[in-house]
Amino acid sequence: MPVIYKGFQSVLENKEGKKLFYPRVVLTGNVSTAQIAKEISEYCSLTPGDTKNTIDNLIKVLTTHLQASESVTLDGFGTFRMAMKSTGKGVPTDGEVSATQATITVRFQPAVTRNLNRTVATRSMVTGVKCVRLDAVPGSGNGGEGGNTPGGNGEDQNENPLG
Numbered sequence: 001m002p003v004i005y006k007g008f009q010s011v012l013e014n015k016e017g018k019k020l021f022y023p024r025v026v027l028t029g030n031v032s033t034a035q036i037a038k039e040i041s042e043y044c045s046l047t048p049g050d051t052k053n054t055i056d057n058l059i060k061v062l063t064t065h066l067q068a069s070e071s072v073t074l075d076g077f078g079t080f081r082m083a084m085k086s087t088g089k090g091v092p093t094d095g096e097v098s099a100t101q102a103t104i105t106v107r108f109q110p111a112v113t114r115n116l117n118r119t120v121a122t123r124s125m126v127t128g129v130k131c132v133r134l135d136a137v138p139g140s141g142n143g144g145e146g147g148n149t150p151g152g153n154g155e156d157q158n159e160n161p162l163g
Contacts, residue, residue: 004028006134026134066106078110078125 005023037052065072071081084102110125
């Protein structure tokens, strides 16, 4: 299955005062932990229940390490870390800085390997991805939505140039 996208118009204007259009991924559903466990169990000797229990325990262990200010790297998958985003309420001195000035979230960086010349060789989850416009998906019922991008004829099933 390809990654499906459609055009969306930015709410912000560029320097010329125009609101330009950009591609945005269209999610077609959500896969549950139980479904992932079932699919993983097809590749190994574990039952779906054993696999789900392993995933649940992975989440508990990840949480413990993240809440201890450690990053967690899963080989071939990526790295998780905590991050703080300022709420825009700065203070005059370092001594006044408080966690209440920010929201905390978890950041994820997909795994990357590099060639000897330091160029990106693999980004495991995006390598080889194919993209297709929503209005080019048979039965999407889109009715032309998202077709306002320049050259948007619905026929650009291009491989992602980044992967």
